[in-house]
Amino acid sequence: MFHDEEFPPRILDHVMKNAIKGDVTNVIDVIDKYCWSVEIAMNVGDVKGAILDKSFLEASPKNVLEIGCYCGYSALRMSRLLKEDAKIFTIEASSQYADVAQEIISFAGMEKKVQILRGLSDEVLPTIAEKCGVRTFDFVFIDHAKELYKRDLIMLENLGLIRQGTTIMADNVIFPGCPDYLEYVRNSPKFECTNYPSKLEYCENREDAMEKSIYLP
Numbered sequence: 001m002f003h004d005e006e007f008p009p010r011i012l013d014h015v016m017k018n019a020i021k022g023d024v025t026n027v028i029d030v031i032d033k034y035c036w037s038v039e040i041a042m043n044v045g046d047v048k049g050a051i052l053d054k055s056f057l058e059a060s061p062k063n064v065l066e067i068g069c070y071c072g073y074s075a076l077r078m079s080r081l082l083k084e085d086a087k088i089f090t091i092e093a094s095s096q097y098a099d100v101a102q103e104i105i106s107f108a109g110m111e112k113k114v115q116i117l118r119g120l121s122d123e124v125l126p127t128i129a130e131k132c133g134v135r136t137f138d139f140v141f142i143d144h145a146k147e148l149y150k151r152d153l154i155m156l157e158n159l160g161l162i163r164q165g166t167t168i169m170a171d172n173v174i175f176p177g178c179p180d181y182l183e184y185v186r187n188s189p190k191f192e193c194t195n196y197p198s199k200l201e202y203c204e205n206r207e208d209a210m211e212k213s214i215y216l217p
């Protein structure tokens, strides 16, 4: 259901034909309408997206990291809420998906606000600070392979890429789920956690949730 490799070119084509160039909110709406009515995709979606938006606004971040860009949907959502001098760095392992995301982000006019970093997270993270000129991230959205959430959060800690007060939002903590990540953040005195129950993207009856963890080492 979630790994149709032909979805990204289809959504790109749909956006190009139906969305308004340079209108990021319209691009997001066009993607949501398509995913509700034609086919489901693994974007965070509009329902959990509203939870992401709220946490993002509360954090008011300057440097944002996303792990798992896919077609650029969540990066575009966050880009609408960015402060003037702020930027999103989003890591994507698949070059096919990264190509599509770049086209959609540019179509929406957000290419200066969102930078895609191509490669596997564990290969990108060790050099990200130097490459991107960022010391620490203020907000992190984790939404890639569920079994890697914990590993990559520990990597962010060990590399010193998160600071006192950094907000970490993790998607799909119920479905597909990331039990080892939840166990780690909830039992660590370094994180203050809040769970946001919701539904799986573009589904009305499957439970999912996001987990917010504030880093307080």
Ligand SMILES: C[S@@+](CC[C@H](N)C(=O)[O-])C[C@H]1O[C@@H](n2cnc3c(N)ncnc32)[C@H](O)[C@@H]1O
Pocket: 042, 043, 044, 045, 067, 068, 069, 070, 071, 072, 073, 074, 075, 091, 092, 093, 094, 097, 119, 120, 121, 122, 143, 144, 145, 148
């Ligand atoms: C759920 S999708 C991201 C959805 C996106 N955040 C959104 O809401 O629009 C997960 C993405 O993570 C990518 N991914 C999986 N493992 C990865 C890794 N180790 N490093 C970087 N990207 C990875 C996949 O190729 C896929 O595009």
Ligand SMILES: [Mg+2]
Pocket: 042, 043, 044, 143, 171, 172
């Ligand atoms: Mg997700």
